[in-house]
Amino acid sequence: MKIDPQKPADLSAQIAQAIRDAIVSGQLIVDERLPSEAELADQFQVSRPTVREALKRLAAQSLIRTQRGATGGAFVNRLSFEDAYSQQITTSTLLLSMNTVSFDTACEARYALERACARLSAQRRTADQLATMRAEIFRQAQPGLTDEAFCASDVAFHRALVDGAGNPVLSYQLAGAVEAMQPLMNMITFTARSREEIISLHSQIADGLENGDADVVEESLVKLEKYTRKLAHDVAEQRRKPA
């Protein structure tokens, strides 16, 4: 691990990159302890605050964890699926909020990905996952449910559908797509009428998964996508002509 002392600025970024490379290339393995901050400062010929800035960069990416005390230090962190989920969600949410992505584009992507899980989920969903979906559908039908709660339940329903595929890599990849849509979905004020339709389609999906009928699930997802996009379109229309 070497850094170029010629390059002027951002020593901490260079050091972070050097350590990152060492982790990615396998020179540093999971749970291995990095040298202490003082030792790293010596090795890289920089001060301790600079080393610390580098370590914080890595910590922000969940690449290391730190522990205080005598046997403490910075350890190479096993990037768990959970950590990866939340990073993925944060990034996706920001990406959608800070770029002009049309609702249609985001919606299309989300449902295209979700349909990719339909077949696998129809084969593999556990009874537990199916029960979760049924429970969420039940909750969604409760009168007096706030829009936020309805959206959260919607996300939970779709998460269960995705997890039903029994493929953690797939779940990870879709986490962003499903969760990041929630803020966008919140822009649509769900009327009682529109909820009814959505709940009906959710039921069709659950039925399809229960019977292992992937075609029904895919079809219902297509309908759900169309309906969601229509809702968004109507809301946009209303805003244009508020009268």
Added chain:
Amino acid sequence: MKIDPQKPADLSAQIAQAIRDAIVSGQLIVDERLPSEAELADQFQVSRPTVREALKRLAAQSLIRTQRGATGGAFVNRLSFEDAYSQQITTSTLLLSMNTVSFDTACEARYALERACARLSAQRRTADQLATMRAEIFRQAQPGLTDEAFCASDVAFHRALVDGAGNPVLSYQLAGAVEAMQPLMNMITFTARSREEIISLHSQIADGLENGDADVVEESLVKLEKYTRKLAHDVAEQRRKPA
């Protein structure tokens, strides 16, 4: 933006979270300048190094950028698709390398996601994207191509297929799935024979996209998945009985 001074450790993490929340919630908008490090230190009642550690965490996630000089400072960064791509790829690669994910699981996820693009890509792929695919197929057929070059070309081919869907959100979500597979693919030593078959399937895909025939594309992708998994299985078999 407030932090809890009671909680003992990791002030920098709390500060980073506070600023992150301010960005996500829209209190800080793109290209807005944050207060200077000294001012932030005052606001949060901490020292400047602590503030700096917090800022480095945010910089590691491309949430802010910093600029030196009189009118410099930390600015809220517009998270570009490009930045998001590379973060996605890094995270996915690490996730796969640091967890015991079977080749089958990763492969299944990748092709399930890729098939999600097939229909859209058959409708929308540009002539340019099709040309890229044909060019990559041609390259893949060159004798004497190294395994690394073949894999890179394979990735380029699939990237073009995904981008053909004309949905940047979809491209972003799939970047990780496609790129992170490359290290795993490299474990398979492609023989000349296996390349032939892969190239043939690539051609079928390109033909399908050219003719707007999504079914052919999906079918070919299924075949490609099956073939890839068979190759991996054979390699594993050979390793078990090296004689």
Added chain:
DNA sequence: CGTTTTTATTTGTCTGACATTTAAAAGTCT
């Protein structure tokens, strides 16, 4: 031998300082 105390190590934080970069302000010359 078990419990308590001490000690050493390491991260977390603070203070104060200097270097470097950068753009604006001030000054100077034509």
Added chain:
DNA sequence: AGACTTTTAAATGTCAGACAAATAAAAACG
């Protein structure tokens, strides 16, 4: 007055040294 040069101020980048707090091992003690 206008164009060029110099100065200055503000900000980040870096450093050095110090102390606090946590933690586990070592030492002391009953």
